[in-house]
Amino acid sequence: MRAFTTLTGIAAPLPQANVDTDKIIPARFLKTIARTGLGKNLFANVRYREDGSENPDFILNREPYRQSEILIAYENFGCGSSREHAPWALLDFGIRCVIAPDFGDIFHNNSFKNGILPIRLPRAICEQLMEDAKLGANARLTVDLERQVVVRPNGEEIPFEVDAFRKHLLLNGLDDIGQTMQRAPAIDGFEAKQRAAQPWLYA
Amino acid sequence: MTETRPRTLFDKIWDAHVVEALPDGTAILYIDKHLTHEVTSPQAFEALRAAGRKVRRPDATIAVVDHNIATDASRYGTIEDPESRQQVETLERNVAEFGVPYIPLTDARQGIVHVIGPELGLSLPGMTIVCGDSHTSTHGALGALAFGIGTSEVEHVLATQTLLQKPAKNMRVTVDGTLPVGCTAKDIVLAIIGHIGTAGGNGHVIEYAGEAIRALDMAGRMTVCNMSIEAGARAGMVAPDQTTFDYVKGRPFAPKGEAFDSAVAWWSTLPSDPGAHFDREVRLDAAQIIPQVTWGTSPEDVLPITGVVPNPADQADEAKRAQVQRMLDYMGLTPGQRLQDLKVDVVFIGSCTNSRIEDLRVAASIARGRKVADGVRALVVPGSGLVKAQAESEGLNRVFRDAGFEWREAGCSMCLGMNPDKLKPGQRCASTSNRNFEGRQGPGGRTHLLSPAMAAAAALAGRLADVRDFQPKGA
Numbered sequence: 001m002r003a004f005t006t007l008t009g010i011a012a013p014l015p016q017a018n019v020d021t022d023k024i025i026p027a028r029f030l031k032t033i034a035r036t037g038l039g040k041n042l043f044a045n046v047r048y049r050e051d052g053s054e055n056p057d058f059i060l061n062r063e064p065y066r067q068s069e070i071l072i073a074y075e076n077f078g079c080g081s082s083r084e085h086a087p088w089a090l091l092d093f094g095i096r097c098v099i100a101p102d103f104g105d106i107f108h109n110n111s112f113k114n115g116i117l118p119i120r121l122p123r124a125i126c127e128q129l130m131e132d133a134k135l136g137a138n139a140r141l142t143v144d145l146e147r148q149v150v151v152r153p154n155g156e157e158i159p160f161e162v163d164a165f166r167k168h169l170l171l172n173g174l175d176d177i178g179q180t181m182q183r184a185p186a187i188d189g190f191e192a193k194q195r196a197a198q199p200w201l202y203a
Numbered sequence: 204m205t206e207t208r209p210r211t212l213f214d215k216i217w218d219a220h221v222v223e224a225l226p227d228g229t230a231i232l233y234i235d236k237h238l239t240h241e242v243t244s245p246q247a248f249e250a251l252r253a254a255g256r257k258v259r260r261p262d263a264t265i266a267v268v269d270h271n272i273a274t275d276a277s278r279y280g281t282i283e284d285p286e287s288r289q290q291v292e293t294l295e296r297n298v299a300e301f302g303v304p305y306i307p308l309t310d311a312r313q314g315i316v317h318v319i320g321p322e323l324g325l326s327l328p329g330m331t332i333v334c335g336d337s338h339t340s341t342h343g344a345l346g347a348l349a350f351g352i353g354t355s356e357v358e359h360v361l362a363t364q365t366l367l368q369k370p371a372k373n374m375r376v377t378v379d380g381t382l383p384v385g386c387t388a389k390d391i392v393l394a395i396i397g398h399i400g401t402a403g404g405n406g407h408v409i410e411y412a413g414e415a416i417r418a419l420d421m422a423g424r425m426t427v428c429n430m431s432i433e434a435g436a437r438a439g440m441v442a443p444d445q446t447t448f449d450y451v452k453g454r455p456f457a458p459k460g461e462a463f464d465s466a467v468a469w470w471s472t473l474p475s476d477p478g479a480h481f482d483r484e485v486r487l488d489a490a491q492i493i494p495q496v497t498w499g500t501s502p503e504d505v506l507p508i509t510g511v512v513p514n515p516a517d518q519a520d521e522a523k524r525a526q527v528q529r530m531l532d533y534m535g536l537t538p539g540q541r542l543q544d545l546k547v548d549v550v551f552i553g554s555c556t557n558s559r560i561e562d563l564r565v566a567a568s569i570a571r572g573r574k575v576a577d578g579v580r581a582l583v584v585p586g587s588g589l590v591k592a593q594a595e596s597e598g599l600n601r602v603f604r605d606a607g608f609e610w611r612e613a614g615c616s617m618c619l620g621m622n623p624d625k626l627k628p629g630q631r632c633a634s635t636s637n638r639n640f641e642g643r644q645g646p647g648g649r650t651h652l653l654s655p656a657m658a659a660a661a662a663l664a665g666r667l668a669d670v671r672d673f674q675p676k677g678a
Binding site: 015016017018020022023026027028030031032033034035045046050074075076079080081082083084087102103104105106109110113114163164165176177179180181183184186187189190191194197198199200201202203 | 222223225226227229231233235242243245246249254256259262263270271284286287289290293327329330335336337339350351352353354355356358359362363364365367369401402405406432435436437458462463465466469501522526619620621628638640641642643646
């Protein structure tokens with residue numbers, strides 16, 4: 001996984017609540033056995049018209065937002081299906097950070113596994129960042145994970161919370177499976193104990 | 204360690220599965236059962252292969268195809284869609300290479316992963332159960348901790364039989380009283396989602412309690428737990444009781460004889476202790492529930508069937524007004540329209556929410572001796588091959604066919620628009636599935652979520668209808 005340290009980039013405003021993972025990537029694009037190449041299908045139902053041409057009204061089809069690396073949205077971003085294709089599509093498009101008041105739990109987890117940083121900030125602050133984002137290339141945001149701040153174009157720093165363990169993995173680009181496999185003796189021990197107490201789980 | 208603090212059902216199952224707790228509260232959580240399917244597993248197996256890793260416990264893993272397969276006879280030949288075919292073939296290669304037990308399409312037990320888990324006794328009380336699918340919450344009906352995971356986590360479980368997790372907060376939703384005639388488990392859970400909203404359960408595990416939940420059979424409890432994710436909660440649970448034990452007993456993979464008795468002894472210790480702490484409590488009165496139907500594009504946009512389409516002008520703030528207007532535009536609705544006047548093009552009875560034999564019996568009791576309205580396409584898709592066989596042995600297939608419904612093979616079907624069963628743009632569908640998101644059942648499709656009984660009534664009326672107006676006719 002690519003490490004996430006600091007990111008300075010264009011933020012796209014998506015002023016909607018309940019942006020579900022079916023909207024982020026519709027199910028018909030899940031018939032892939034790869035993790036890559038999904039960026040073209042990101043938000044497909046609203047990004048393209050029925051004839052396949054781009055919908056010029058959709059934010060990511062407009063300059064400078066084609067180069068967006070940050071997305072600002074409202075409540076419950078990434079709710080719905082567990083599809084990791086949603087963060088894969090965002091990442092493949094170039095988005096490495098999503099800022100919203102809150103997130104669907106599974107999407108939130110999936111993002112960290114792919115080097116995307118989801119940041120929870122109160123609605124009022126998201127509204128301010130939404131206004132910044134509307135200024136496009138004139139208003140780049142900086143996300144500093146080490147210091148846990150979002151820096152607005154006017155220099156104001158907004159602190160955010162992140163789990164210590166997830167921060168550690170992200171900053172160092174660590175694969176958490178490798179970490180867990182180092183704990184194999186503990187897992188062996190757990191299984192031995194469970195097998196004795198609940199043998200039907202090992203039948 | 205002596206545990207004196209009163210604990211919830213969730214706390215007890217969590218505590219029993221912590222392999223190791225890390226300093227920041229993250230736990231290495233042991234997973235007892237891992238269900239996999241064709242859509243969210245290929246990248247996980249591929250990564251295992253690339254890293255030279257094995258599946259730690261194939262015996263605790265099972266694979267089945269359900270999402271992208273057709274639900275007509277064509278599926279037994281070559282799968283037409285090349286991408287779907289590749290995904291199914293990839294799963295078959297992966298399970299062979301990694302030694303994972305597999306239920307193929309041709310097996311009588313094949314079906315939707317969340318139907319076959321409980322049905323075969325693969326999912327048991329007290330277990331931690333995961334699957335790369337958000338509706339894994341279904342299995343919590345057994346008194347298990349069951350939740351959906353992403354593909355990276357699928358890979359993590361395959362390699363280590365564990366997950367890195369932080370404990371969720373506890374929420375209890377208590378549904379008191381008795382459900383009125385015409386209402387079912389689906390109406391309960393839609394009413395709950397309408398009450399707490401689709402983000403209401405974020406960060407929580409919901410325990411469903413109260414007289415109306417206790418009174419539900421296992422299929423009803425599965426319907427309720429299934430849609431926990433639509434309330435924002437990764438997992439929903441019902442404390443195991445005699446109804447649970449009677450359901451589990453004798454299922455093919457359930458413990459037998461003495462093992463069953465000792466399992467029941469443990470399972471009986473799991474219900475939440477008196478005085479256990481819940482971070483949030485919600486109460487509903489079942490007696491007040493009227494058959495529910497969604498009108499918008501989020502499951503929280505739900506109303507009694509007696510209601511009318513909301514007016515954006517009635518919304519308090521500008522953002523909400525715009526949101527409601529957007530939904531009305533997408534759904535092709537006008538403020539003030541009676542929900543019962545909305546004509547439907549398609550009716551779908553199926554999905555991991557509502558495709559069990561109990562669901563089909565209720566729908567058949569409404570359909571019996573009546574006819575699907577002209578111009579309506581109505582599908583009944585059993586949740587598994589075993590459900591289908593059971594329904595056929597009871598003659599339900601004939602009831603449905605005589606009424607003009609299609610009787611199909613098991614699978615996810617029209618729930619999610621990734622197999623041949625899809626809505627066409629603009630089509631309005633009364634659906635027993637779980638999501639009414641834009642494009643969920645096919646681009647431009649318009650979904651109204653409701654119960655199997657309500658779906659059957661809509662098929663007969665050709666419009667959204669109040670099932671209480673359709674008394675069952677004799678067999």
